[in-house]
Amino acid sequence: MTSAENSIFNPDTIQIHQCRINVLPLKFDEALGLAYAAFTIDCILEKAQPSVKLHVIYDIACTLTAHFKKKKDKKLELDMALPVFHAYGHKMACQVAYSTRWRCGYGLTDGEVMERLWSYLRRFSSITKEMTPAHREDLLTDALLHYSRRKRADIGSSLVLLMDRAVRVKEDSSKALEEICSDCAVSLKDIKDWREAEKCQVDVSKSSTKGQVPWEEKYVQKLLHYEQRKEQLALCDDDTRAGMLAGQCQELDQDLKTLEQRHGIQRWCNDNPAFITHLAVMKGKQQVALIQKLWSHAVEYTFFWTCPKSIQRDSLWPPD
Ligand SMILES: [Zn+2]
Structure with a gap:
């Protein structure tokens, strides 16, 4: 996952990508737009085991996918999604195609992990604002290394907690769903059909544009x-x-x-x-x-x- 604070055209921009446990700050000297995200994904792919199925959650996954499509980039095969709250800022077609709530394999991941990181870094803004760019970078690197170490140290207990919570949420949701289904006299198949119908509506409105004009x-x-x-x-x-x-x-x-x-x-x-x-x-x-x-x-x-x-x-x- 990637995100950039401040203007991407600022040479002092810091770009960070993050998985659940690790943080890698990267510094760029040029404005490259979507290439930032593409570069970050390349870095991850280089280090990832070939057997790992990579899921990428990015604030503008829809735009990035279109960029990969245009460039005929092999990264187009990656599973891309929008963070759950950012998705609400996108049009319906994007939400249906890319929201983590619509895609398989994302569970209850909200993809907003970067927002938590920015929230952690916010406390350093008053300290770093008077610093030179080099000192600021040093301090933020130290802060991020600390954040990363803390995440690694907590990973065991955090995974156990998440697993417990996931099992509990699954049980509660299944129970609630059964109650709703019996109250409204609908089946799970009906709900799946509604979801498919919603996807079809988006496809129809997308495909109903221009054909050949004689x-x-x-x-x-x-x-x-x-x-x-x-x-x-x-x-x-x-x-x-x-x-x-x-x-x-x-x-x-x-x-x-x-x-x-x-x-x-x-x-x-x-x-x-x-x-x-x-x-x-x-x-x-x-x-x-x-x-x-x-x-x-x-x-x-x-x-x-x-x-x-x-x-x-x-x-x-x-x-x-
Ligand atoms: Zn979009």
């Missing part, structure tokens, strides 16, 4: 724009705006001529049957797109409407 529709669209700009130009009495409109008209006219030449047609008039047909198809598509957009907003609204309850429930769960 040239005739592009031509009609340009023709409409051209006519609209010509009307605006005829009514315009401002020289600057008229110049701008004339330029746009010329550009649109050129695009129309190119399409006409390519497809061997004469300029379509408003009563041309082809124009009427493709205009109707285009308007139909626009209406469908609008309805899909409205529907996807409604789904997202309903999803976020349930968020306050989830946040209340999460706050009762044990931390990492």
